[in-house]
Amino acid sequence: MTVIEVSNLQKRYGDQVAVRDVSFEVRPGEIFGIVGPNGSGKTTTVECLTGLRQADGGTIRVLGLDPTRDRAELRHQVGIQLQESHLPDRLKVWEALDLYSSFYAEPADWRALMDELGLTAKRNTVFAKLSGGQKQRLSVALALVGNPRIAVLDELTTGLDPQARRDTWQLVRDVRDRGVTVVLVTHFMDEAERLCDRLAVVRAGEVVAIATPAELVARTELPGVERPTLEDAVLALTSPTATGRTATSPN
Incomplete structure (x- = not known):
């Protein structure tokens, strides 16, 4: 069973090919990651599957819906937090x-959601005065306020301190556990x-x-590296000298 099916997705911006050939499936209840270098097409891919951009080729189904044809219906099923999302500086959290x-x-109870995400104490704070972590919490809360079945989170922790x-x-x-x-x-x-x-x-x-x-790390063999990391594995797969594709997981 799948909730997202992407097959041979293609997207161009003029002469630039942003997405050449992307295919994957996402199962219900999982956290499915998309990783790769800057400019590899990650954000364009999720913008296409959420209906924010129209694909030039391939097929996408999200909960059985076409993101272009069924965009209005899909908006009620998918919550989105994008890398460049921003709110007016003077808008308060509760507003x-x-x-x-x-x-x-049929929205979620935003007051309960605000409490669950640790924002109640900041309910009257304007967006410009929130810390980076608080802005991300608000962004996630806004992605969940429509009671979505799927949440798309793009570069959620960029610019945040370690804690x-x-x-x-x-x-x-916690979102997945919901x-x-x-x-x-x-x-x-x-x-x-x-x-x-x-x-x-x-x-x-x-x-x-x-x-x-774990499977990606287990497949990675690097000269002189006894215990490769996930970063090693992804770099090996995405370096300019890398060729071909690896087998996908059967599970």
Whole structure:
């Protein structure tokens, strides 16, 4: 059973190929990671599967819906936290949650959500005065306020200090424990290893491997390296000299 199916996705911006050939499936209840170098097509891929961009080729189904044709319906099923998301500086935490909840027919209780995500003490704080970690918590709260079945989180911990990153990791686990399937885009390998059930490794707009973090490490053989890390494995798969694809995990 799958909740997301992406097959031979392609996307161009003029003469630039952003996504050449991306295929993967996401299962219900998992944290599915997408990793790869900057410019490899990670963000474009999730923007296409959430209906924010229209693909040039291939097929996408999210909960059986076409993100382009069924975008309005999909908006009620998928919560999104994007890398470049930003709110007006003077908007208060409670105002943002109240506003976003009004977009949905059956929203979550935003007051309870605010409490669950540790934002109640900041309910009257304007966005500009929030710390980086608090902004990320608010971003996740806004992604969940519509009671989605899937949450797409893009570079969630970029720019956060180590403690805020660890707090955010627990937040992602809590989201999954709510019964929400998570698609996590990240360039931090420690984050991918700690959080993700499976990873799609993307290089130059193509998926070159899909496996668990442990499987990717186990497949990696590097001269002079006795115990390769996940970072070693991903670098080996995405380096300019890498060729071909590895077998995907059967599980």
